[in-house]
Every structure is written in C-alpha cells, then in structure tokens.
Amino acid sequence: MKLAVNIAGVELKNPVMTASGTFGSGRDFEPWIDLNRLGCVVVKGVAATPWEGNPPPRIVETWGGMINSVGLQNPGVEYFIAEDIPWLRQFDTRICVNIVGRTVSEYVAVAERLASEDVDLLELNISCPNIKEGGVAFGVQAEAAAAVTSAVKKVARQPLIVKLSPNVSDIAEIARAVEGAGADAISLINTLLGSRIDIRKRKFILSMKHGGLSGPAIKPVAVRMVWQVAQAVKLPVIGMGGIMTGEDAIEFILAGATAIAVGTASLLNPEATMQVLEGMERYMRETGVEDIAELVGSVK
Numbered sequence: 458m459k460l461a462v463n464i465a466g467v468e469l470k471n472p473v474m475t476a477s478g479t480f481g482s483g484r485d486f487e488p489w490i491d492l493n494r495l496g497c498v499v500v501k502g503v504a505a506t507p508w509e510g511n512p513p514p515r516i517v518e519t520w521g522g523m524i525n526s527v528g529l530q531n532p533g534v535e536y537f538i539a540e541d542i543p544w545l546r547q548f549d550t551r552i553c554v555n556i557v558g559r560t561v562s563e564y565v566a567v568a569e570r571l572a573s574e575d576v577d578l579l580e581l582n583i584s585c586p587n588i589k590e591g592g593v594a595f596g597v598q599a600e601a602a603a604a605v606t607s608a609v610k611k612v613a614r615q616p617l618i619v620k621l622s623p624n625v626s627d628i629a630e631i632a633r634a635v636e637g638a639g640a641d642a643i644s645l646i647n648t649l650l651g652s653r654i655d656i657r658k659r660k661f662i663l664s665m666k667h668g669g670l671s672g673p674a675i676k677p678v679a680v681r682m683v684w685q686v687a688q689a690v691k692l693p694v695i696g697m698g699g700i701m702t703g704e705d706a707i708e709f710i711l712a713g714a715t716a717i718a719v720g721t722a723s724l725l726n727p728e729a730t731m732q733v734l735e736g737m738e739r740y741m742r743e744t745g746v747e748d749i750a751e752l753v754g755s756v757k
C-alpha cells in the first residue's frame with residue numbers, strides 16, 4: 458500500500474500532517490506517539506521576534522469544537538532555530554514552519570532567516586483571526602494575499618504553502634491570487650471567526666471577544682472549501698478543519714486534498730494523528746486502494 462505523497466517536490470512518507478498551533482513543536486506529544494510516523498510536523502507560528510499573544514481567557518470550548526484567541530504567542534525565529542530544529546531533526550519526519558507577521562516585511566524577515574536552515578517547507582499564515590495587524594488581514598483580500606505571497610516567495614528557499622482563511626465570500630478567488638503570486642501549495646482551512654457569551658455576567662468569555670472556531674463543527678465547511686480550491690487551482694492542496702478520524706481524512710482526500718492536517722483532535726486526544734493514519738490505512742485495505750493518489754479529488 459502506498460501512502461507517500463508529494464507536496465511541491467517534498468516527499469512525505471504519508472499524508473498526515475499536524476495543524477499549526479495544535480502541536481507546538483511536538484515535544485508534548487513525544488510521550489504519546491512516535492513522531493517518526495508523521496508525514497510532517499507543522500509547527501506553531503514563528504515570528505521574527507518573540508510575541509506574547511493575547512491576554513487570557515483565550516480558549517473556550519463549544520459544541521463540536523473550541524474557540525481560541527491565542528494571538529500567535531511564540532518565542533521567535535532565533536529560539537526556533539536554536540532549540541526546535543535540532544530537536545525535530547532527531548525524527549524521520551518533514552518539518553514545516555508556519556510563518557507569521559504583522560507586516561509584509563516581518564513575514565519576509567522570517568522566511569529570509571530560515572532560508573539557510575534545515576527545514577523542508579514554509580507555511581505562510583495569512584489566516585490567523587486573532588491579531589490586530591497582519592494575519593487574516595492579508596488573507597481576506599486577493600491583492601493583499603498576492604502581495605505578501607510574492608514578497609515571501611522572492612526570499613524563500615523552501616517551497617511555500619499559503620494557509621487560507623474561510624472567513625471570505627470567494628475562497629477560489631483568493632486561491633487563484635496566491636497561485637498567481639507564486640505559491641507552491643495551498644492549505645485550508647484556518648479557523649472560522651466565532652464568539653461565546655457568559656449569560657450570567659453578560660460578557661464575552663474571551664478577552665478579545667471573538668476567536669477562531671475549530672473542531673468537528675467546521676468540517677463540512679472545510680470539505681466544501683477544499684473542493685472549491687482544488688477545482689480552482691493546479692497546486693497541491695492540504696486539507697484540514699475538524700478531522701477526528703481516518704474517515705474524516707479520506708473525505709478531504711476525495712474532495713481534492715493531497716495531504717491532510719490534524720489539529721483540534723490532538724488537543725483532545727494526543728494519539729489522534731496516529732489513529733487518523735491507521736484509519737486511512739484501514740479504509741484503503743477495506744476498499745482495495747493500492748495508492749492514496751488514486752483517491753485524490755475522485756469524488757463524483
């Protein structure tokens with residue numbers, strides 16, 4: 458059975474990736490799973506300098522998922538290079554760095570700094586809804602999305618995945634814009650903007666009032682958008698949004714994803730990535746599929 462897939466020239470041993478922001482750099486998961494079995498670790502967003510993130514409360518549960526307004530807290534690219542790359546390189550898996558910024562030049566600075574480092578892929582985060590400048594501000598408007606993609610592409614030495622926001626009316630337009638600007642692959646979806654209110658206090662629960670909704674509640678939206686983007690562009694697509702099981706992952710592959718990422722499920726169950734992989738293998742065995750590539754985009 459062949460599970461290996463290719464994302465912009467980088468071979469992943471299987472299509473299971475981690476969704477940025479739900480796996481850190483993998484340290485907390487090592488006691489639970491064999492990181493060597495992952496297709497790729499996508500690390501929490503990395504900025505040019507350390508970011509503190511938003512004040513608490515910044516995570517709240519909801520039916521079928523959770524809402525976060527973390528605000529891309531991270532120790533910065535120098536820490537990532539010194540501590541996380543050597544740690545992750547102990548494992549036989551690919552490394553993808555989610556890069557974040559408030560301005561185009563901040564995104565460019567991270568890609569430039571990583572140019573000579575031993576990482577396999579970059580993921581341009583233009584879809585985080587939790588920061589006042591940057592993030593999703595670049596991802597909801599085609600020209601802005603194209604401008605940051607082409608600026609980062611000029612300095613990047615690793616293939617560039619662009620991570621899209623679902624908080625738009627025409628996802629295909631944004632996907633075509635970043636393809637035209639030089640993206641090598643597209644990942645989607647990031648979180649949907651949502652809120653929860655404490656009715657006793659008559660106050661928003663999150664300090665930022667709103668945050669990003671993730672988990673199984675958003676899966677049907679994600680499957681629809683992955684299919685729309687896969688129809689709109691020629692680039693490989695990485696699908697995510699509420700994947701809890703191998704069957705969920707197969708839905709994304711049938712919709713047109715070459716690889717998938719497991720996110721919120723890992724916060725509930727640290728073995729989720731392995732169980733998704735095993736579920737995909739089981740589906741392939743049961744349905745007589747020799748190569749995962751046979752399934753990509755094969756929905757009728």
Ligand code: SIN
Nearest residue numbers: 478527528529585587
């Ligand atoms: C966050 O840190 O606010 C979430 C990450 C993201 O939405 O990209």
